[in-house]
Amino acid sequence: MINAVLIDDEPKNVKVLKGMLEEFCPQVHLTGEADNSRSGKKLILEKKPELVFLDIEMPYGNGFDLLNDLMPIDFEVIFVTAHDEYMLQALQFSAVDYLMKPVDEDRLKEAVQRVEARLKGKRSSRQTET
Secondary structure: OOOEEEEEOOOHHHHHHHHHHHHOOEEEEEEEEEHHHHHHHHHHHHOOOOOOEEOOOOOOOOHHHHHOOOOOOOOOOEEOOOOHHHHHHHHHHHOOOEEEEEHHHHHHHHHHHHHHHHHHHHHHHHHOOO
8 A cells, every 4th residue: 555645736636636546546545635835745744655646836835845845755756737847857856757637547557556666666675774
C-alpha cells in the first residue's frame, strides 16, 4: 500500500483523480487532500506520505514553492497539471511523472507503477544499509 496525498485547488479534478485512483490504482491509499500550497504543506508534514499528487498553479504559492519549502523532500511526486510549460522544472525535483489534465488512465497506472518500483528500491537500500 502506498500512502498518498492529493494537492489540487480544483474540486472537479480532485474528484476525478480520486475516482481514477480507486478504480485503477487500488494500491494507492489517499490519506488526505489540500486545496492550496499552505494547507498542502501542513498536510504533508502531518501525514508524511510516500507519494504526493501535486498541481502546480494554486493559491498561496505554486507546487514548486511548496516543494522548495519542504526541501529535502523524502516522498515521491507526481505532478498533475494543465500546464505543460513547467515540465523541465518538474524534472529538477526528480518527479516520477508529469501528468496532463485530463489524466489518461494508462499514464496514471504507469506512473504509480514507477512509484512502486522507486519505493521498493528505497526499502531494499535501507535494509542493505541496516
